[in-house]
Amino acid sequence: MRDLAQLATPASSETPLRGAALAAVEVVRDAYVLCEDGRITSFGPMRELGVRRRDSGGELEELDGRGLCAVPGMVDCHTHACFAGDRIDEFELRATGASYEELHAAGGGILATVRATRSAGEASLTDTVRRHRRWMRRAGTTTFEAKSGYGLDRETELASLRAIREAGGIATWLGAHAVPPEFPDADAYLDFALAEVLPQAAQLAVAADVFLEEGAFDVDQARRYLEACRAAGLALRLHGDQFTEQGAIPLAVELGARSVDHLEATGDDGIRMLAASDVVGVLLPASALFLDRPMPPARDLVDAGAAVAIATDFNPGSSFCESLPLVSSLAVTQLQLTPAQALSACTVNAAFVLGVVGDVGRIAPGYAADLVLLDAPDWRYLAYHLGGDLVATVIEGGEVAWSRTPDQSEQNPPR
Numbered sequence: 001m002r003d004l005a006q007l008a009t010p011a012s013s014e015t016p017l018r019g020a021a022l023a024a025v026e027v028v029r030d031a032y033v034l035c036e037d038g039r040i041t042s043f044g045p046m047r048e049l050g051v052r053r054r055d056s057g058g059e060l061e062e063l064d065g066r067g068l069c070a071v072p073g074m075v076d077c078h079t080h081a082c083f084a085g086d087r088i089d090e091f092e093l094r095a096t097g098a099s100y101e102e103l104h105a106a107g108g109g110i111l112a113t114v115r116a117t118r119s120a121g122e123a124s125l126t127d128t129v130r131r132h133r134r135w136m137r138r139a140g141t142t143t144f145e146a147k148s149g150y151g152l153d154r155e156t157e158l159a160s161l162r163a164i165r166e167a168g169g170i171a172t173w174l175g176a177h178a179v180p181p182e183f184p185d186a187d188a189y190l191d192f193a194l195a196e197v198l199p200q201a202a203q204l205a206v207a208a209d210v211f212l213e214e215g216a217f218d219v220d221q222a223r224r225y226l227e228a229c230r231a232a233g234l235a236l237r238l239h240g241d242q243f244t245e246q247g248a249i250p251l252a253v254e255l256g257a258r259s260v261d262h263l264e265a266t267g268d269d270g271i272r273m274l275a276a277s278d279v280v281g282v283l284l285p286a287s288a289l290f291l292d293r294p295m296p297p298a299r300d301l302v303d304a305g306a307a308v309a310i311a312t313d314f315n316p317g318s319s320f321c322e323s324l325p326l327v328s329s330l331a332v333t334q335l336q337l338t339p340a341q342a343l344s345a346c347t348v349n350a351a352f353v354l355g356v357v358g359d360v361g362r363i364a365p366g367y368a369a370d371l372v373l374l375d376a377p378d379w380r381y382l383a384y385h386l387g388g389d390l391v392a393t394v395i396e397g398g399e400v401a402w403s404r405t406p407d408q409s410e411q412n413p414p415r
């Protein structure tokens with residue numbers, strides 16, 4: 001890639017990024033990126049490209065970056081992209097006053113999607129995750145995580161994890177998402193899930209996740225589930241402090257979890273405890289917006305020194321949104337992160353949460369050649385252009401994975 005208006009990348013490889021390192025983005029104007037065999041070999045100002053080209057020897061395929069800004073391919077570390085059906089009727093009902101929690105308590109919500117997902121079949125689930133991956137890619141996501149959790153029986157949970165892997169995702173076993181109706185209570189369901197599903201789920205997933213919340217799983221049940229998953233070799237994550245504080249942060253710190261996600265209800269003690277740990281706080285502002293809930297205390301978390309990531313929470317009920325550029329806009333406008341902090345949060349820190357740090361999430365030699373070219377004169381348009389259609393080209397492993405047709409692109413005037 002040559003003649004890029006700007007290239008922007010998190011500067012530091014110290015992970016997870018927090019404090020000054022979270023805000024440190026290196027910007028190169030009039031830039032090039034050189035890739036070989038799917039990896040980045042060098043980047044810098046155009047005036048240095050001649051030397052590098054001589055070094056690299058072989059034939060070069062060039063991509064014209066005029067009017068475009070390059071950022072690292074984005075990493076979505078929290079999605080529920082494996083589901084069947086939709087919740088459009090509930091979406092409409094919520095507009096007329098029904099709350100998300102009421103719909104859940106009445107057997108709708110997550111359990112409505114469980115019914116649809118159980119009857120879908122593995123082939124159709126795989127097609128669906130592939131379709132969702134295409135949506136994400138067009139929005140600039142090159143690495144995505146997806147959770148099971150809409151099967152909650154052995155067959156559908158394992159089919160979901162396989163479908164996610166098949167579609168190129170990093171799989172998380174959300175075996176403790178809700179208690180399915182065929183079990184009398186959460187403990188009876190966990191007896192089954194840990195004995196019958198965990199052994200194979202642990203072969204397919206890299207992490208386990210639990211919904212620790214009133215009406216879902218309590219802190220003792222979450223501990224039991226996570227300890228068993230850790231013993232089976234899985235990394236640990238929690239959906240915590242979404243509606244109420246139930247001890248998710250202390251449990252995450254105690255167990256050495258990778259992340260606690262949501263945090264809309266987190267108070268001062270939780271902020272302090274998370275900041276003093278290596279557990280990443282994953283902020284999901286599209287979910288808070290979609291449910292018209294309070295935003296998480298992001299500024300306080302960042303100021304206290306916590307490592308934060310941002311993600312879409314893409315799912316049919318609480319966040320039907322696959323766009324990390326939109327989430328970056330919300331991170332700046334609603335969470336008071338700077339554009340640089342938002343970029344670090346959906347690249348390096350998200351990669352840390354997924355255990356792929358050092359491989360993806362930065363433009364630096366040795367990293368995967370995953371890049372997004374923005375049709376914008378300044379890389380900060382990523383957050384600035386609210387809902388903007390600014391992803392021009394997505395490169396994965398050095399190859400163009402998606403590109404707008406030429407007539408959809410506009411040349412930005414030089415500044």
Ligand code: NIG
Pocket residue numbers: 080109110113211239242287313315316317318319
């Ligand atoms: O992250 N909070 C629990 N799980 C999902 C929502 C799932 C759904 O509504 O289908 C979340 O918001």
Ligand code: FE
Pocket residue numbers: 078079080239313
């Ligand atoms: Fe979620």
